[in-house]
Amino acid sequence: MADAREVDRFEREVEAQRVAAVHRYRLLGGTPGDGPRTAPGTDPGTQEQIDAVARVAAAVAGVPTAVVNLIDERSQCSIGAAGAPRGTIARGESLCATHFTAGEPVHVPDASREPRYAGNPWVDGRRGSIRSYTSVPLISPDGHVLGTLCALDGEPRRLSAGQLARLGDLAGVLVALFERHRQAALNAQLAVDAEHQRAEAEEQRALAQALVAREQRRAEQLAALARASRAVASAEDPREAICAAARDLAGADAAYLMQPERGPDGHGRLVATAAVGFAEHAALSVDLTAGRALPLSAFRGARQVFVADVTGHPDADPALVEASGTVSGLWQPVLLRAGACTGVLGVVWRRRVPALEEALASVLHTLAGQAAHTIERAELLAQLRRASERDPLTGVGNRRYWNQVAAREVSDAEGSGRPVTFALIDLDHFKAYNDAYGHPAGDDLLREFASAAQRQLREGDTLARWGGEEFALALPGRTVSQARAVAERIRAAVPHAQTATIGLAAWTPGTSASTVLARADAALYRGKRQGRDTTVVA
Known part of the structure; x- marks a missing residue:
């Protein structure tokens, strides 16, 4: 057995x-391993020469057809x-593939009489009638x-030794x-590679010279960029730190970061998610369907845009110009490593800046790249945090999330005196x-119930999966009688003609979240003992 495996491996x-x-x-078109190919990879001169040899072969053998074949792993x-x-x-389906690797000529006067070939589709009439x-x-x-x-010939034919020898030639x-x-x-590829290497070397030499020429001029800005990068990386809110860094590096009056989001009207907008140097409630947003706006030019084109006289520019959005007080401005797209634009960094001068220095343009481009990485990391961490607080089956909060919410609601109630019911x-x-x-149907029931129950809640209410088929609910600002009405709506919304039992408990001053929930649990079990499908108040 081991010898057979070794032979097979060999x-x-x-x-x-x-x-x-x-x-x-390089005579076959396509890529090795990508399946059958129909277009050979030969140049016209070589192709004609190969066809010419095929014509000579047909003449030598005295047959109507001669074919030059290459055989790879599949075709x-x-x-x-x-x-x-x-x-x-x-x-x-190939006749040749049955024997060609032996490296010996094969001559069959009548393939239909040879068991090795008689069943081949090119012999038995399915694809052809080769003899x-x-x-x-x-x-x-x-x-x-x-x-x-x-x-090849469609008639039986026996070739002479001389004909076979000429075919070998x-x-x-x-x-x-x-x-x-x-x-x-x-040789052609070597020439192309040599030209590429020469061009690359020339490009590298020119780049090195340019970098040396700019080094002195950029030293101070690079140091400032390093300080800004550290500030962005360590900031609690990286977006606001990015805006502050851009403003300071550019010697500008203000800066903002716009990112796409969908508004309540269903339309996409670029909205400022952070800003420095503006009044607290400055309206900084642009409709993504708008025909013209300078931030949109940077966002759509994924390119840096600088305008010395913003008010006179045809793409300026008058409302945004007025809200920001922009005289000169720069808009730098924030690009993720995959090339997607995640936002636009806007830099605002409230005085005229006649031209943008090349070094500053480069520094702001670098800052935007670091900003993209920082924003992506912050959003990933936020997603991981949200995922750690969600029940993977129903999408509502999990028990860990419930414990945080319940403690917060009780703390808020203690501070404000407003009611809260669990x-x-x-x-x-x-x-x-x-x-x-079956369990899949049970999972569907849990998912559909969670969705139906959430539709009965208002903003600020919290539904979480407590475990198994049990869910916990926090209703801040609701008395127990108000909470009962919510509970009745939830029971009426249970899908698939199923029912639910609900225990309610109002928070009272001095009690902990766990105590309130324990009272709700006790009420729930009273309801189950009373026959289920009911709401019981502790």
Whole structure:
């Protein structure tokens, strides 16, 4: 058994080396391993020469058809032909693929009488009716069988030894053509690579000279950028720190960060998520469907935009100009590493700046790149935090989130004196529902109930999954009688004709969140003992 595995491994390695040799000649279109190809990768001159050899082969053999084939891991591709169109067939249908790797010529006067070939679709009439079949291997100088030169006839025919020898000579001519084509392609690629290297070296030399020339001028700004980057990385609110850094680096009067969001009207807008140097309630936003606005030019084009005279620019948005007091401005897109634009950093001068220094443009571009990374990281952390607080099945808060909310609501109630009521909700006979309909149906019931229950709540209410089929509910600002009305709506919304039992408990001064919930739990169990499908107040 071990010897058989070793033989199999060896045969696979040999075949992989053979296929690699086929592709080294660059005569097949497409990429190695991407399936059958129909377009050969030869240049017109080489193609004509291969076709010419095929015509000579047909004449030598006295047959109507001769084909030059290359065979890779999946297909047989005819790269030259006489009396037949060039094309590609699956290797499993190929007559040649049954024997070509042996590296020996094959001559079959009548394939229909040979058991090895009689069932092939090119012999039995499904794809063709080949009778006389002659195949000569195309062997590379390093011994790999690349494919075959085939002479085919629809009538039985026996070739002489001399004809077979001449076909062997033509196979050698074909391999020589392949070698010449490979060397020409290699030389062309080497010339292209050399030109690329020369151009790259020239570019690197020019870049180095430019960097040296700018080094002195940028030293102070780079130091300032480093300080700004540290401030952004350590800031509690990275967006506001980014705006402050941009304003300070540019010697500007104000700066803002706009990011896309969908407004209550359903339209997308660029909205300032942070700003420095503005009045507290400055309206800084632009409709994404607007035809013109300078922040939109930077956002849509993913390019830096500087305008010395903003009020006279045709793309200026009058409302934004008035709200920001912009005389000269710069808008820098904030691009993620994947190239997506996550926002626009706007820098505002309330005095005229005639031109933007190249060094400053570069520094602000760098700051925006760091800002993108910082914002992306902050949003990822926020997503992870939200995920850690969510029940993965229903999407509502989990028990950890509930503990935070419950403690906060009790603390707020203690400070403000406003009422707060907790509820525990249990889906009745949930185990029986699972047993009857299966766990996937049970999961669907939990998801649909959570969604239906949330539709009965107002902003500020919190629904969380307490465990299993139980949910906890916080209703701040509601007395227990008001909470009962909410509970009744929730019970009426239970999907799939199922029911729920709810226990309610109002917070009283001096009691903890866990105590209130324990009272709601006790009320819930009284309701279950009373027959379920009810709301019970502690």
